[in-house]
Amino acid sequence: MTTDQAIREAKNRWARRRRRLIGYGQWQPFTDAEPARQHVLAIKATGMGLAQIAKHTGVNRGSLDHLLYGSPPIPPAAQIRTENAQALLAYWPSLDDYEDRNIIDGTGTRRRIQALAIAGWPSKAIHQRIQVGNMQTIEKLRTRTKVTARLARVIRDFYDEVSTKTAEEYGVEGWVAARTRTYATKNQWAGPEAWDPDTIDDPDAAPEWTGACGSDRGWWMHILNDIPACPRCETAHAEWLAERRDLPAKERWRQLALAKGAASSRGANLAHDARELMRISGLNHEQVAERLGVTRQHLYQELTRHPQTETELAA
Incomplete structure (x- = not known):
């Protein structure tokens, strides 16, 4: 489902719900703006701009400006249209929603590069496969806290392709893979088997080394x-x-x-x-x-x- 289709479907769902509420005499066209404002600020903190948020939620850019900043001397909105609040609160960006140039959190990228090192992938071999930046670029990703969305997507796709097998199975020399693993193990990096694909990008998630970690x-x-x-x-x-x-x-x-x-x-x-x-x-x-x-x-x-x-x- 495309972004436009998702927006249309969300708007249709809201229109149906609004008609029901009007029929029951429970329709409230405006609601407290603060939850939506904090949610939009949290999305902005991930690296996404207001124009992109407007595109993915269907909420007018001017409405977002008024929600966050107001129009001096008019303060930010105290209330917001209920359908706009619903659309904003229901949205959280996926990696594919960001534009290539957006600077985003590097947690998932850093964990994937470290996990690939446990699987035997040195920086040089990764660079030869993805052809982005240079070997030093890949090397720095092992500790970087921020990356571009484009680079994050490239690393994610490469990781998804190769992480279920060892580097040797993709042609990396055994001694090179072994040296890379030794370095990664010394740094206590977690391998692909320790990360759930659904939480590897979550900064609050922790690797599951044993299946019983925390006990x-x-x-x-x-x-x-x-x-x-x-x-x-x-x-x-x-x-x-x-x-x-x-x-x-x-x-x-x-x-x-x-x-x-x-x-x-x-x-x-x-x-x-x-x-x-x-x-x-x-x-x-x-x-x-x-x-x-x-x-x-x-x-x-x-x-x-x-x-x-x-x-x-x-x-």
Whole structure:
């Protein structure tokens, strides 16, 4: 659905609702402008201009100016047309909504470049594939906080294309990929398997290294799989230990052993159950993850960490 079609559909929905409200005597043509004003300011903070917001919401540019700035000496609007408020509050820009020159948040781009390094992709190889800027441009993206929308889209599309396989499978020399992984691991960057595609651009999201990050079990899974513990798991384990600080030493060690055992067996059991479910039902990975109550990337992690045993292969 194009932007124009989406705007027309939203306006038609609002027109139908307005007719119903008028019929019930509940029609209020104006509403408090503050929620819409704060929402528009939040969108502007992402790098999008008012002309673009007007284009994507169908709200007149002049109305947006009056909402934010007023017309001195007239202050910003205290009220706004209800249909305009609805259109503004219902909109949040996607990456494809920005113009190429817009400067936007670099969180998603930075995470994708770092994840590709874990997969073995050095900056030079990425530059050779996407042909944007130079090798130093790609190198700087590993830490950059702001990028152009055009570059963010190029990196997103390349990441979506190659992130499910290792760099070697795309022709990167093994020793180069290994050196890149060592550097990325030393910096504790998260690989593609740790990021949910739906949240990788969210600055508030955190990588899911184990499928249980933020818990004591997650801390043990870090240790057992030789993954540096993330801050969330470090905090959770410290809290777990603090809660048991006053227990007798024997009981505390017993509970530690139980926690470690539960974490070590859970991943293998999950991988076994997933393969069995796929074999019996024919479900794909995403459907099996939903059935087992885990995320898609967590299931992928455990299948990778726990390959099929000889017994399973012989069955």
